[in-house]
Amino acid sequence: SAVISQKPSRDICQRGTSLTIQCQVDSQVTMMFWYRQQPGQSLTLIATANQGSEATYESGFVIDKFPISRPNLTFSTLTVSNMSPEDSSIYLCSVALRDYNEQFFGPGTRLTVL
Amino acid sequence: DAKTTQPNSMESNEEEPVHLPCNHSTISGTDYIHWYRQLPSQGPEYVIHGLTSNVNNRMASLAIAEDRKSSTLILHRATLRDAAVYYCIPGAYGQNFVFGPGTRLSVLP
Numbered sequence: 001s002a003v004i005s006q007k008p009s010r011d012i013c014q015r016g017t018s019l020t021i022q023c024q025v026d027s028q029v030t031m032m033f034w035y036r037q038q039p040g041q042s043l044t045l046i047a048t049a050n051q052g053s054e055a056t057y058e059s060g061f062v063i064d065k066f067p068i069s070r071p072n073l074t075f076s077t078l079t080v081s082n083m084s085p086e087d088s089s090i091y092l093c094s095v096a097l098r099d100y101n102e103q104f105f106g107p108g109t110r111l112t113v114l
Numbered sequence: 115d116a117k118t119t120q121p122n123s124m125e126s127n128e129e130e131p132v133h134l135p136c137n138h139s140t141i142s143g144t145d146y147i148h149w150y151r152q153l154p155s156q157g158p159e160y161v162i163h164g165l166t167s168n169v170n171n172r173m174a175s176l177a178i179a180e181d182r183k184s185s186t187l188i189l190h191r192a193t194l195r196d197a198a199v200y201y202c203i204p205g206a207y208g209q210n211f212v213f214g215p216g217t218r219l220s221v222l223p
Contacts, residue, residue, distance in 0.1 A: 004157075033210070035213075041215075042201070042213040042214060042215050042216060043158065043211075043213040044213070045210050045211065045212075048210065058210075092157050092158075094157070094158075100207055100208050101146055101148060101163045101207065102160045102163070103150075103158075103160060103211070104159075104160070105157030105158045105159065106157050107156060107157050108156075108157050
């Protein structure tokens with residue numbers, strides 16, 4: 001299994017600012033994923049972040065808005081740029097170890113944009 | 115992506131079995147059927163997955179219809195801790211997960 005931590009756990013931000021969310025894993029993993037969960041909704045994949053390559057974004061998400069870094073096999077960051085109230089969501093990272101079918105999720109970062 | 119249909123919500127009494135259904139009539143032959151659950155204020159957690167045969171693990175059992183167009187997650191004895199949103203996610207190995215709205219399970223003491 002994998003233990004995932006995220007920082008911050010929650011934040012309240014002003015519109016127009018940016019927030020960087022950190023995801024730390026207790027083991028080396030190749031595949032990491034970033035999801036968004038809007039209030040009362042299900043999870044939506046933002047991007048896949050593999051170490052050593054550019055992140056792959058899903059339809060509706062762009063690098064300028066959600067830049068991702070993946071400097072090593074245990075760490076990744078997601079930045080939410082130029083925030084608006086519509087960005088208020090829970091942001092979660094997840095990883096896949098040896099079996100892609102079994103993913104492990106972090107506790108999430110609850111973001112509120114005023 | 116295979117489309118899924120799950121009940122919006124279900125209720126169960128504590129210590130009774132729970133059968134959570136999922137229809138995935140457009141599933142392809144190489145799609146696994148994954149089940150994840152999300153406890154309140156937590157990230158999702160893996161429950162079980164299968165391809166064709168029924169599967170058991172310490173958390174649950176997965177019964178897959180012979181035509182694979184539906185499956186049922188079985189919690190043998192529901193506890194209060196099993197109250198969560200349960201997601202059925204068909205997908206090929208290596209394919210990104212697409213989460214639907216899931217089934218919100220309430221467990222009554």
